[in-house]
Amino acid sequence: MSLPIDGAQKTLRECVTLSGTGVHSGKPVTMIIGPADADTGILFSRTDMVGRNNFDIAAVRSAVASTRRCMVLGDPNGVYVSTVEHLLASLSALGVDNALIEIDGAEVPVMDGSAVAFVEAIDNAGLMVQSARRRFIKVVKPVRVKIDDAFAEFRPHEGAHNGRRLEIEIDYACGVIGRQMLAIDLTAHSFRRDIARARTFGHMKDVERLWEAGLALGSSLENTIVIGEDAIVNPEGLRWADEFVRHKVLDVIGDLALAGAPIIGLYRSYKGGHKLNAEALGMLLSRKDAFEMVTAPAAGARKRGLKALGDSRGKSRGEALPGILAPAFAPDVS
Numbered sequence: 468m469s470l471p472i473d474g475a476q477k478t479l480r481e482c483v484t485l486s487g488t489g490v491h492s493g494k495p496v497t498m499i500i501g502p503a504d505a506d507t508g509i510l511f512s513r514t515d516m517v518g519r520n521n522f523d524i525a526a527v528r529s530a531v532a533s534t535r536r537c538m539v540l541g542d543p544n545g546v547y548v549s550t551v552e553h554l555l556a557s558l559s560a561l562g563v564d565n566a567l568i569e570i571d572g573a574e575v576p577v578m579d580g581s582a583v584a585f586v587e588a589i590d591n592a593g594l595m596v597q598s599a600r601r602r603f604i605k606v607v608k609p610v611r612v613k614i615d616d617a618f619a620e621f622r623p624h625e626g627a628h629n630g631r632r633l634e635i636e637i638d639y640a641c642g643v644i645g646r647q648m649l650a651i652d653l654t655a656h657s658f659r660r661d662i663a664r665a666r667t668f669g670h671m672k673d674v675e676r677l678w679e680a681g682l683a684l685g686s687s688l689e690n691t692i693v694i695g696e697d698a699i700v701n702p703e704g705l706r707w708a709d710e711f712v713r714h715k716v717l718d719v720i721g722d723l724a725l726a727g728a729p730i731i732g733l734y735r736s737y738k739g740g741h742k743l744n745a746e747a748l749g750m751l752l753s754r755k756d757a758f759e760m761v762t763a764p765a766a767g768a769r770k771r772g773l774k775a776l777g778d779s780r781g782k783s784r785g786e787a788l789p790g791i792l793a794p795a796f797a798p799d800v801s
Contacts, residue, residue: 474601474763476564478502480593485584487576490550490667490691491537493684496572500554500588503565505599508727509558511540511548515571522546526555528725528748534741536682538722549574552721552741557585559724560658563594564601580666580690582717586659601763605630606732608757612746617738619747621757624733634735635716641670643694647712653720662720664706665713668692671700719744726752731761 482501489496509526516522524530524541532547533539541547554575578584611620624632631653638646651657669691677683693700722744751757
């Protein structure tokens with residue numbers, strides 16, 4: 468299996484603006500997604516925090532402050548940004564390595580509860596190839612975490628396409644959801660076709676409890692699949708019969724984007740969520756014998772597999788390849 472032919476880093480060609488409501492805060496928010504220099508990674512900038520220090524937040528694993536109901540980055544008692552997963556999933560799946568996201572509130576807008584609006588925004592902005600090469604995290608040893616009866620694991624995988632495979636299974640006592648499983652080789656095409664339109668979901672019986680906790684204040688039938696006692700409340704129904712597990716896959720892609728580089732390997736989970744995804748990613752990045760860093764070949768270079776590339780460059784596990792500067796979005800192993 469070879470690295471993607473277009474092994475250069477990419478950013479947006481121009482800025483694009485999105486406005487909406489935070490699904491948990493219920494507050495209006497506007498954000499501008501724009502280009503960033505090579506080796507920047509994905510960076511959030513709170514434009515409403517002018518006059519305060521440290522209002523830029525990098526989308527990396529060490530920035531995770533909370534995984535309760537959504538992924539929160541930064542300091543929950545200070546400068547933070549929440550519900551980043553759908554936007555990060557879109558950037559990651561569509562191959563955007565570097566972007567500056569200027570946001571005038573604490574929560575990324577929910578839009579319709581899926582990633583469609585973010586995909587359309589990225590398409591409208593267009594992509595620009597940069598001079599720096601892409602870097603990848605290649606899983607070379609299994610890593611597994613458990614929380615009660617839920618588990619998640621990374622395993623080596625060099626399959627078709629680009630080696631980014633997900634096998635996600637959910638299992639709810641609720642008969643409307645039940646047990647669903649989806650396996651997918653992640654590409655821009657498969658993300659657009661099979662994942663991007665899957666919406667977030669919640670149970671009607673949980674609404675009052677969530678409101679009391681200051682959550683789901685912006686949720687509605689326009690942005691959430693609402694599950695009643697024994698049926699879907701939304702009049703239009705589901706977009707797929709298994710839309711629930713597809714949305715969980717969307718969350719996984721966004722959560723794993725916090726690695727700071729695409730992960731070449733299999734990620735498998737059962738009864739997963741943001742907390743489990745974050746724990747698994749943290750475990751992988753802490754195990755320096757479990758992954759290797761590889762760099763895409765320069766344009767025009769002879770195609771080589773990941774193993775050949777690593778062998779020819781004198782790869783070392785868990786650290787940058789000799790003679791190659793690690794970019795700012797290299798794996799977050801702090």
